Structures are given as C-alpha cells and as structure tokens.
Amino acid sequence: MKNNLLEHINIPQDLRNLSVDELPQLAKELREFIIDIVATKEGHLGASLGVVELTIALHYVFDTPNDLLVWDVGHQAYGHKILTGRKTIFHTNRQLGGISGFPKRSESEYDAFGVGHSSTSISAVLGMAIASKLKGESNKQHIAVIGDASIASGMAFEGLNHAGVTDANILIILNDNAMGIDPSVGALKEYFTNVKAGKSVRKNNIAEALNFNYSGPINGHDIHILLEELNRLKSIKGPKFLHITTTKGKGLRKAEKDQITYHAPGKFDKITGERILKSDDNSPPKYQDVFGLTLVELAEKNDKIVGITPAMPTGSSLKYMLEKFPERAFDVGIAEQHAVTLSAGLVTQGMIPYCNIYSTFLQRAYDQIIHDVAIQNLPVIFCLDRAGLVGEDGATHHGVFDIAYLRLIPNLVVYAPMNEAELRNILYTVQLGLEHPIAIRYPRGRGTTVDWKTSFKKIEIGKGKQLSQGEKIAVLTIGTVGNVIPKVKREFPTNTIAHFNMQFVKPLDEKLLHKIFKKFNLLITIEDGTIIGGFGSAILEFACTNNYQNKTIKRIGVPDNFIEHGKVDELYKIVGLDKESIVKEIEKLV
Numbered sequence: 256m257k258n259n260l261l262e263h264i265n266i267p268q269d270l271r272n273l274s275v276d277e278l279p280q281l282a283k284e285l286r287e288f289i290i291d292i293v294a295t296k297e298g299h300l301g302a303s304l305g306v307v308e309l310t311i312a313l314h315y316v317f318d319t320p321n322d323l324l325v326w327d328v329g330h331q332a333y334g335h336k337i338l339t340g341r342k343t344i345f346h347t348n349r350q351l352g353g354i355s356g357f358p359k360r361s362e363s364e365y366d367a368f369g370v371g372h373s374s375t376s377i378s379a380v381l382g383m384a385i386a387s388k389l390k391g392e393s394n395k396q397h398i399a400v401i402g403d404a405s406i407a408s409g410m411a412f413e414g415l416n417h418a419g420v421t422d423a424n425i426l427i428i429l430n431d432n433a434m435g436i437d438p439s440v441g442a443l444k445e446y447f448t449n450v451k452a453g454k455s456v457r458k459n460n461i462a463e464a465l466n467f468n469y470s471g472p473i474n475g476h477d478i479h480i481l482l483e484e485l486n487r488l489k490s491i492k493g494p495k496f497l498h499i500t501t502t503k504g505k506g507l508r509k510a511e512k513d514q515i516t517y518h519a520p521g522k523f524d525k526i527t528g529e530r531i532l533k534s535d536d537n538s539p540p541k542y543q544d545v546f547g548l549t550l551v552e553l554a555e556k557n558d559k560i561v562g563i564t565p566a567m568p569t570g571s572s573l574k575y576m577l578e579k580f581p582e583r584a585f586d587v588g589i590a591e592q593h594a595v596t597l598s599a600g601l602v603t604q605g606m607i608p609y610c611n612i613y614s615t616f617l618q619r620a621y622d623q624i625i626h627d628v629a630i631q632n633l634p635v636i637f638c639l640d641r642a643g644l645v646g647e648d649g650a651t652h653h654g655v656f657d658i659a660y661l662r663l664i665p666n667l668v669v670y671a672p673m674n675e676a677e678l679r680n681i682l683y684t685v686q687l688g689l690e691h692p693i694a695i696r697y698p699r700g701r702g703t704t705v706d707w708k709t710s711f712k713k714i715e716i717g718k719g720k721q722l723s724q725g726e727k728i729a730v731l732t733i734g735t736v737g738n739v740i741p742k743v744k745r746e747f748p749t750n751t752i753a754h755f756n757m758q759f760v761k762p763l764d765e766k767l768l769h770k771i772f773k774k775f776n777l778l779i780t781i782e783d784g785t786i787i788g789g790f791g792s793a794i795l796e797f798a799c800t801n802n803y804q805n806k807t808i809k810r811i812g813v814p815d816n817f818i819e820h821g822k823v824d825e826l827y828k829i830v831g832l833d834k835e836s837i838v839k840e841i842e843k844l845v
C-alpha cells in the first residue's frame with residue numbers, strides 16, 4: 256500500500272479513486288495533517304480529529320458537491336476543508352485574509368451552508384431537500400452532521416419535528432461523543448448514553464418515534480462499517496437518522512484525555528500534545544475569571560444568587576460557581592432561549608439569576624429578552640461575554656450587535672465596564688436590588704489590572720464619569736475601548752481632549768451629556784459595536800432631541816459590514832478602533 260495518499264488528494268474525486276482498503280491509511284494521514292497545522296496555527300482540534308473517518312466516508316460515498324453536506328457548527332470541518340480543495344491553504348485557517356474556521360458558502364462549493372452557531376443543520380438540509388424535490392432533483396442527497404450537544408438545542412428539535420412528517424430525502428448523522436465543549440448535559444444526553452449501553456429498546460427510539468428511519472449506534476471510527484451503512488442509507492428514500500459514536504480528540508492521546516482543553520487548545524507540541532503556554536503570572540486576569548470568581552464571592556454571602564450558562568461553563572468561567580455551588584449553578588446545554596426564560600422564572604420567585612451568555616449567542620434569544628424579561632420588567636442580570644470583536648472565530652462570533660439590539664428595548668439597562676474593577680462593582684451592585692433587567696457587556700480575554708480584587712463599591716445606575724480634562728474635544732467611550740484614550744491623549748497638547756467614560760448605554764447620563772454639549776462643539780463617540788444604532792447613535796438622538804444640532808459629532812465603531820476573522824489587534828486596526836486610527840480621526844476634527 257502507498258504512503259502519502261493525502262499528497263495526491265485535492266478534491267473528493269481524487270479520494271474516490273482510492274480503494275476502500277487505502278482509506279484507513281488516508282485517515283491516519285489526514286489526522287496527522289490536522290494535528291501538524293493546528294499545533295502551530297491554533298484552532299478547534301478535538302472535534303475535527305473525532306470525525307476524520309466520517310469525513311472520508313461521506314466524501315467517498317456521496318457525490319459532493321452535488322449531494323449537499325452540512326456540518327453543524329462547523330468547528331469539526333477541518334478534514335472536510337482539507338479534502339475539498341483547501342489543503343494547500345489550510346495553514347491560513349482563521350488567520351487574517353486566510354480561510355475561515357467554519358464552512359462558508361463563499362469559500363467553497365463544497366460548503367453547502369455557512370455555519371458557526373449550532374443546531375442549524377437539520378433545518379438547513381430540510382430546506383435544501385424540499386427545494387430539490389420542488390425542482391425535480393429526485394436523486395440528490397442532503398446530509399447533516401450534528402453533534403450530541405447541538406442536537407439537544409431547541410432549533411434542532413424544531414427541524415426534526417418538521418422533517419419527520421415530510422418525505423424529504425435527508426440523512427441526519429448524529430455524531431455522539433458525549434461532549435459539547437464541556438461534557439454534554441441533560442435528559443437527551445442520558446438517553447443517548449442508554450442507547451449506546453444497549454439499555455434502550457428500539458420501540459422507544461426517539462428518532463423512530465419522530466418517523467425517521469433510524470440506524471445505529473455504530474462505531475464512527477471504523478471506516479468499513481461507516482461505508483457499509485452510508486451506502487445502504489444512500490438508497491433509502493425519506494428522512495433517515497444515523498447514530499454514530501466517536502471520541503473527541505481521537506488520535507492524540509492528550510486530546511482524548513482532556514477533551515475540554517483540547518476543544519481549542521492553542522499551540523501544542525504535535526508529537527506529545529503538550530500545550531505550549533505563555534507564562535501569565537503577571538498578566539491581568541481574564542474578564543471571564545473576574546466574572547466567575549466574583550460571582551462565587553458574592554454567592555457566598557447571598558444565597559439568592561444563581562448562575563446560568565448555556566453550554567459554556569469553561570469559556571465563561573461559570574465553572575467556578577458550578578464547582579462551589581452545584582445546586583445554584585446550571586449548565587443548561589446549548590439552549591440560549593431556555594436560559595433566558597429560565598432566568599425570568601427564577602426572578603419571579605425572588606432569586607437573583609446571573610445569566611451568562613456570549614453576546615453573539617444571545618441573538619438567538621431575542622424574543623425571550625423582550626417577551627419574558629423586559630415586558631415583565633424582571634430584573635434578570637445578563638452577563639454578555641465576548642462582547643466586541645472576538646478574533647479568529649470571525650463574523651459568526653463577533654459580539655458587535657448587542658448594544659444596538661438591546662438599547663431599543665424598554666426597561667432594559669445596558670452597561671459596559673471599562674475595567675475589572677467596574678465589572679466587579681457592577682456584579683456587586685446588581686445583587687443589592689435592581690428595578691430593571693440589566694445587560695453587562697464585556698470582552699473576551701484579559702483586562703488591564705493585575706491586582707483586580709478591589710473592595711466592592713456600589714455603582715450608581717445611569718451615571719457616567721469624566722476621566723480626564725480637556726477643552727477642545729469631548730471623547731465619549733463605552734466599555735473597554737476607553738482604555739486606549741489615555742494613549743490617544745498623549746498625541747495631543749494636554750488641554751485638547753476631555754475623556755468621558757459613559758458607562759451606561761441605557762439609561763444615558765443625560766445630566767452629564769447636557770454639561771458636555773454645553774461646553775464642547777466637537778464630540779467623538781467610540782464603541783466596539785456596530786456603528787448603526789449603537790452608542791453613537793444614542794448620542795446623536797440625544798443631540799437631536801435636545802436641539803444640539805449645531806455640534807459636530809463623529810461616531811467611531813464597527814462599520815456596517817460583517818468583520819471577518821483575524822487577531823483582535825488586526826481587526827481593531829481594520830475597523831478603525833486602534834490608537835492610530837482614532838488619533839487620525841481627532842486630527843481631522845481639531
């Protein structure tokens with residue numbers, strides 16, 4: 256048998272020329288290729304290693320790209336990218352100007368659907384299958400690969416529920432590794448575990464109960480079994496459901512053992528799997544840890560406090576609360592809508608829920624924020640992690656819309672701390688008693704203060720603060736972008752810039768704003784959110800309402816287009832939120 260099979264494969268057609276017996280060797284090479292590159296370039300590792308055999312089998316059996324293949328979330332699609340024309344550019348994965356870390360329609364005809372947020376694949380392939388039928392394409396296959404954590408989300412259930420009463424020619428492949436990023440949770444996870452242990456009898460099979468032609472569970476690392484089953488299913492019409500079991504991180508011992516860390520491990524030694532860590536002894540803490548550890552501190556004294564995360568206990572650092580107070584902290588799985596309404600329910604009974612959701616994933620629970628929280632004015636505390644530009648995950652994950660989509664909701668307070676102390680203090684303040692729900696937005700990664708465990712101070716809701724004096728131009732910032740202003744100020748004569756940390760997008764500190772508008776003719780607003788409808792827009796509306804139209808107001812924020820992937824610093828430059836760009840804007844004005 257030849258070695259270096261991967262070298263000769265660029266597209267699935269090349270793969271289909273191999274013999275079945277050569278495929279395990281190809282799987283070995285593909286795994287090594289992924290490990291080699293992710294070890295230095297970083298990215299999502301465990302999920303892609305787990306579906307190497309499945310990826311090869313799917314492209315071998317099905318006629319991609321004519322048959323349509325959708326990867327749910329898409330963080331497991333590295334093998335797919337490598338086998339579909341992107342092997343030579345895979346080293347650019349997630350980097351500025353390089354390929355996306357997720358399937359993307361504009362990137363390849365093999366990427367049937369753009370993904371990044373979970374649980375969309377079933378609806379998407381069902382839509383494609385219905386379209387194929389309407390167009391008379393009776394032989395087309397439509398395949399969704401979805402993980403055990405993603406299938407537990409409401410949207411996936413909605414898709415299954417619809418698909419089961421159609422004759423759509425779809426195949427749903429459940430890739431069950433019993434893990435999300437953290438261990439999978441919930442009754443459905445327990446059900447799948449029982450099925451795998453042979454405890455569930457066929458007549459109780461959920462997929463069959465929903466009218467799917469069910470098969471499995473089968474070993475998703477045995478390429479021969481996979482080929483046999485996929486070939487069999489290919490000739491069966493209607494909705495089909497194949498349950499496969501795999502190991503997240505398969506093929507790299509450390510990744511198999513520590514599946515949470517190796518979901519996206521950063522740089523590591525490609526032979527040993529050992530992570531290559533930068534010493535962060537003297538670094539400021541991550542905002543996530545400030546959130547997680549402060550919450551524990553507060554929960555020790557206030558037994559009404561509860562914590563909620565939809566499937567991100569490690570990423571959000573709610574894990575500290577889960578460890579310390581397991582009965583008062585809830586990982587509800589990938590269920591953002593449920594997380595919000597669960598929090599609303601908790602408030603009705605006097606509890607104080609800190610509902611921690613990544614800004615981008617909260618988009619999914621918009622109606623729940625309005626209907627279940629804001630209309631009833633229930634003081635849920637939304638902790639919006641990953642607000643602003645997140646970096647390498649790119650357009651699907653940047654948290655740049657929350658200011659705009661939240662500030663128009665009546666009753667909702669919107670706050671953005673500028674540093675760790677402000678995050679700590681607002682977390683402290685909100686448990687003292689709140690009249691309204693509040694969203695607290697903070698970014699991914701580290702803050703600015705090494706000694707962050709300051710004593711708690713109450714924050715006055717709706718109050719901004721002046722941080723520095725100046726006479727010519729007022730710079731109004733919201734959140735952590737304000738930290739660049741002292742550096743910007745140094746580029747101008749000392750009396751030029753007055754800096755205001757407005758703190759609250761809603762309610763605006765109108766008293767302070769009147770003072771600012773009366774004194775300054777030139778104003779700049781700066782935010783790490785979309786320029787459309789965000790904080791700057793709120794200031795324009797204030798100016799208009801209060802007859803300050805004769806003032807010059809320049810808004811700096813994320814432009815009205817989707818920002819791709821890259822390092823946060825690189826993206827800040829691109830959108831004009833770095834020091835140099837801000838200095839240039841100010842120079843144009845003064």
Ligand SMILES: Cc1ncc(C[n+]2csc(CCOP(=O)(O)OP(=O)(O)O)c2C)c(N)n1
Nearest residue numbers: 302371372373402403404405434435436566
């Ligand atoms: C709506 C949404 N919420 C949360 C996430 C974050 N997230 C990305 S992957 C993942 C776990 C996915 O687990 P699973 O579907 O089982 O796939 P696996 O990684 O095990 O292959 C989560 C929670 C997301 N992408 N989308």
Ligand SMILES: CC(=O)[C@@H](O)[C@H](O)COP(=O)(O)O
Nearest residue numbers: 328330371519570641648699
């Ligand atoms: C694929 C996905 O949605 C997550 O893995 C996401 O990449 C996590 O982002 P953080 O690394 O910011 O937690």
Ligand SMILES: [Mg+2]
Nearest residue numbers: 402403404434
């Ligand atoms: Mg999983």
